[in-house]
Amino acid sequence: MATETLAPASRRPIFDLLRRDRRAQLALPLLVLLALAAAARPLMSQRMRTTDTDQLLAGPSAQHLLGTDELGRDVLARIISGALVTVEVATITVGVALIVGTALGLLAGYRGGWLDAVIMRISDGLLAFPLLVLALTVVxxxxxGLRNALIAIAVVTTPRFARVVRGDVLSLRTREWVSAAHIVGVSQVAIMRRHLLPHLAGTLLVFAALQVSTAIMAEAALSFLGLSVQPPQPSWGAMVASGTDHLSASWSLSVFPGLAILFTVAAFNLLADALRDALDAHRPQLTPPR
Structure with missing residues (x-):
C-alpha cells in the first residue's frame, strides 16, 4: 500500500531566503525609509508648519524639493511628518486586531460548540460589510479623529484574523500530538498557547503584512474624507484630498502623497509574498514515495 512521506524542508535560514528574494529586496528598503521618516517627525515639526507666502502652490525646486501647498508649506516635510500616522496605523490597528482576533480564533476553533457559533456569527456579520463602509459607520x-479611525480599522480587521486562525485550528486540533497533550492532562489554555499558537505564527505573520496594506488604505480613505487626522496634523490621505482642489495649479500636491501611499502598500504586499515563500520553504511537504 502506497504511503506518503515527508520531504525535507529547506535548511537555509529564513532571513537568508528573504535576503535573496527580489521582492524583499524592493520592500525592505522602502519600509526602512518609512520607519526613518516616522522617526524624523520631531525634526520636521517646525518646517512642516513654516509657510512661505512667496511660493504658494509652487512646483518642485531646490528650496522645496517636492513643492509647496496652498499655504506655502513644504510638501516633503509634510509627507515625512505624515509617515508617523502610517506607522501608527500599521502597528496599532493590526497589532490589536492580531492579538484579539488570534485569541478569538483559538477559542472558537479549539473549544467549538456554542462559543464557536457566537464568535463566528458575529465575525460573519462584520465581514458581510465592505471594510471601508463598516469603518465609516464606526467613525x-x-x-x-485619528484615535477613532484607529479603533474603527481595528474593529473591522479583527474578524479577519479570527476566521483565519479558526480555520487553521480546526485542522490542527485533530492532530495526534494535540490529543496526546490532552490525554496526559495538559490544560486547554496550555495546549492553545504551547502547541497550537506556534504552528500559526507563520500564517499570522504573512496575513498581518497583508492586513497592514488594507489598514493603510482604509486610513488614507478616511483621511481623504476628513474623518481621520484633523488639521494641522498632516496625513497622506488628507494631503491627496487637499491637492485635488488645486490640480490645475500644482500637480505635485496630490501626486507625491499618493505615491507615498502606493509605494508603502506595495512594499507590504511584496514583503508578505516573500515571507510566504520563505516560510513555505521551511515546511515539510507531503510527497508520494518513488
Whole structure:
C-alpha cells in the first residue's frame, strides 16, 4: 500500500531566503525609509508648519524639493511628518486586531460548540460589510479623529484574523500530538498557547503584512474624507484630498502623497509574498514515495 512521506524542508535560514528574494529586496528598503521618516517627525515639526507666502502652490525646486501647498508649506516635510500616522496605523490597528482576533480564533476553533457559533456569527456579520463602509459607520458613530479611525480599522480587521486562525485550528486540533497533550492532562489554555499558537505564527505573520496594506488604505480613505487626522496634523490621505482642489495649479500636491501611499502598500504586499515563500520553504511537504 502506497504511503506518503515527508520531504525535507529547506535548511537555509529564513532571513537568508528573504535576503535573496527580489521582492524583499524592493520592500525592505522602502519600509526602512518609512520607519526613518516616522522617526524624523520631531525634526520636521517646525518646517512642516513654516509657510512661505512667496511660493504658494509652487512646483518642485531646490528650496522645496517636492513643492509647496496652498499655504506655502513644504510638501516633503509634510509627507515625512505624515509617515508617523502610517506607522501608527500599521502597528496599532493590526497589532490589536492580531492579538484579539488570534485569541478569538483559538477559542472558537479549539473549544467549538456554542462559543464557536457566537464568535463566528458575529465575525460573519462584520465581514458581510465592505471594510471601508463598516469603518465609516464606526467613525461616524464615534466622531472624526485619528484615535477613532484607529479603533474603527481595528474593529473591522479583527474578524479577519479570527476566521483565519479558526480555520487553521480546526485542522490542527485533530492532530495526534494535540490529543496526546490532552490525554496526559495538559490544560486547554496550555495546549492553545504551547502547541497550537506556534504552528500559526507563520500564517499570522504573512496575513498581518497583508492586513497592514488594507489598514493603510482604509486610513488614507478616511483621511481623504476628513474623518481621520484633523488639521494641522498632516496625513497622506488628507494631503491627496487637499491637492485635488488645486490640480490645475500644482500637480505635485496630490501626486507625491499618493505615491507615498502606493509605494508603502506595495512594499507590504511584496514583503508578505516573500515571507510566504520563505516560510513555505521551511515546511515539510507531503510527497508520494518513488
Amino acid at each position: 461616524a458613530a464615534l466622531g472624526p
